[in-house]
Amino acid sequence: MDELLEKVKAIDLRMVMEDLGYKIVQNRRMKCPFHEDDSPSLVIYPPPQNEFHCFGCGKHGDVLNFYAEVNGISFKTALDRLAYTYIPNYEPENKRSFKNEPKLQVYNKKDPAANYVYQPIHSDIYEDFRTHCLNYPTTESTIAAVNYLRNRGLEDWNIRHNRVFMVKNYREVNAYLKEKYSVADLQSSGLMNQNGNLIFYVHPIIFPYFQNGRIVYLQGRTIGPPKDRASKYQFLKGLPRPMFNSDILATLRTGKTLYITEGAIDCMTLVQYGEAAISLGSAKHFRPEWAKLLRRAKVIIWFDNDDAGRSGTQELLKTLTELGITVSSKTLPEGVNDINEYYNNKNK
Numbered sequence: 001m002d003e004l005l006e007k008v009k010a011i012d013l014r015m016v017m018e019d020l021g022y023k024i025v026q027n028r029r030m031k032c033p034f035h036e037d038d039s040p041s042l043v044i045y046p047p048p049q050n051e052f053h054c055f056g057c058g059k060h061g062d063v064l065n066f067y068a069e070v071n072g073i074s075f076k077t078a079l080d081r082l083a084y085t086y087i088p089n090y091e092p093e094n095k096r097s098f099k100n101e102p103k104l105q106v107y108n109k110k111d112p113a114a115n116y117v118y119q120p121i122h123s124d125i126y127e128d129f130r131t132h133c134l135n136y137p138t139t140e141s142t143i144a145a146v147n148y149l150r151n152r153g154l155e156d157w158n159i160r161h162n163r164v165f166m167v168k169n170y171r172e173v174n175a176y177l178k179e180k181y182s183v184a185d186l187q188s189s190g191l192m193n194q195n196g197n198l199i200f201y202v203h204p205i206i207f208p209y210f211q212n213g214r215i216v217y218l219q220g221r222t223i224g225p226p227k228d229r230a231s232k233y234q235f236l237k238g239l240p241r242p243m244f245n246s247d248i249l250a251t252l253r254t255g256k257t258l259y260i261t262e263g264a265i266d267c268m269t270l271v272q273y274g275e276a277a278i279s280l281g282s283a284k285h286f287r288p289e290w291a292k293l294l295r296r297a298k299v300i301i302w303f304d305n306d307d308a309g310r311s312g313t314q315e316l317l318k319t320l321t322e323l324g325i326t327v328s329s330k331t332l333p334e335g336v337n338d339i340n341e342y343y344n345n346k347n348k
């Protein structure tokens, strides 16, 4: 066997796991990062075996498999990084690539969203919330919200296709949800704040995120520019944000162009013009484990024309290139803020 490979495979798996932020219990068990794990189902076999096995999902491997998988990087990159971190005097093949290396993702400790366990009841609540809102009689604010979306060039079929809906009567739907579900469930679904009230108070336009056709996440938006100190968007409390329109990835042909955008409305605009697109919700919200979903696509990053958009583009270009994705970026003409504005100007 290759000498370096042998050395790397001998690096204590438990040490690497702990350095990555995983909490090991009973000296040899941890919650599995590869499936939704309530109990510590992943068992570590100490050296000389130095491997792991998950009794929940069946995932099995050595230190290299683990490191590559949780960081969403190739086996080769994992080998190089592990050697660089743990083998004294190791000189990486391409030293320059390590200089600006992004910080490795630490899953269990720092990022509370990484501990999130998906619960099917959340989807039930979101779907019910939507149905209830749709069935409520139209109010003035509903008309304002629909007009706002139409003014931004979104056609009715597109709004319907994305199943966008409106909070028509905040007090009424807030009471409805609390009558039907426990506050604990509503809070764990991210819909209710600490005080036990619906979070979409000033964000009545709701964009659902789907996985396999089911709502798995919701994002609220103000009608027009936000007032006072409110933010334009309201995301669910304490839940990891998936990609918007990610169901499109399953239908994407190999080599087809896929745009990555910031806002849901930008994404919907591109879709209206026949393009394939997903959105991240903001310029700096990409999770490495998503990379595998993008492998077949020719990715084009098209973010907003501001500082966050520009630096986000550079970061994501680097991340995706490193993860082996075919990627380029596009910039908007001067004075045009986002994709939606760009297309609306074109059609004036």
Ligand SMILES: [Zn+2]
Binding pocket: 032, 033, 034, 035, 037, 041, 042, 054, 055, 056, 057, 058, 059
């Ligand atoms: Zn597992």
